[in-house]
């Protein structure tokens with residue numbers, strides 16, 4: 477284990493070259509071959525130890541190797557039947573996770589459809605809205621990311637690379653407003669006055685679009701328009717959900733009453749959570765072989781939610797979030813020419829760079845210094861460490877980030 481230097485030997489390089497030879501080009505961020513992890517740290521195959529400031533893209537809210545998760549997955553992992561056709565046969569783990577999700581969600585959202593990924597959670601919310609309201613256009617926001625499968629992809633618009641040459645469902649787009657004074661903050665009303673639509677879908681904090689925090693007026697306009705026109709509001713909580721922003725769901729910061737909610741990542745499987753009147757009357761409208769992923773993931777998802785509750789992690793993470801945000805704001809003040817913004821909610825934080833090339837260089841430099849960062853949008857670095865992070869590791873990460881910015885500026 478070597479905490480200071482990051483040197484890749486043959487083991488990591490071998491895995492990377494095999495991956496590149498046999499796997500379709502995707503979104504690998506840097507040459508990290510994960511071996512194992514403990515707390516907020518991951519170790520690669522060559523023994524380099526990294527502080528994780530992105531929680532495996534918000535999928536590891538308890539970090540790695542948490543005893544509650546280890547214990548919870550033991551039974552399903554050794555059951556001899558860990559991967560099951562989860563929408564065709566019942567399991568304890570499926571029922572328990574669904575019940576828990578309903579218990580942490582406002583009372584009118586009382587039914588769950590468990591699936592595998594974030595994009596499926598989104599698509600199944602969309603399907604249930606279409607089923608009730610008809611094959612009408614759907615409304616989403618510029619800069620949104622709702623997934624890459626063909627249905628969800630129509631409503632994604634964060635990067636052109638996701639969309640080129642792919643067919644689209646009927647849709648309308650509105651600006652995602654981060655400022656109550658944005659002149660287009662009321663545009664949703666015009667759209668809904670002009671035609672009938674099947675649903676509106678949005679994130680409260682655009683994740684892949686660059687960690688953009690919705691304005692209060694914008695979100696309450698969506699709620700008002702939804703109620704006035706009888707159009708369901710789907711809130712996509714795939715990245716924001718399960719305590720990341722300091723509440724179970726980001727929509728709770730805005731006092732919203734969505735009709736359908738998509739969740740995944742931190743919950744380990746995909747989950748569409750809905751008002752009972754969106755449940756189809758017939759069976760077979762929604763299903764999937766691996767419904768709920770597998771019993772290990774279902775059990776881990778439940779253990780994660782219970783641990784966040786038992787260890788009071790939303791409150792603790794928000795306190796650390798406030799001090800990291802203060803640190804990010806200091807960094808912004810120290811580098812006013814290259815850093816344009818620092819913002820956050822709970823432990824969902826970011827800094828924006830004036831240009832994307834420097835942002836990419838900072839991510840690469842931090843990786844060499846054993847800090848795992850991840851970009852979002854064109855010019856943003858997201859800062860989303862595990863919810864268990866303490867002040868000491870938070871400060872360590874901020875120090876490496878500062879050093880990485882200095883070094884990247886010097887190299888330009």
Ligand SMILES: Cc1ncc(COP(=O)(O)O)c(C=O)c1O
Nearest residue numbers: 593594595621622623683714715
């Ligand atoms: C808000 C949001 N929705 C949907 C998705 C798609 O999730 P998945 O990659 O699990 O399909 C993501 C993934 O980053 C996301 O951030």
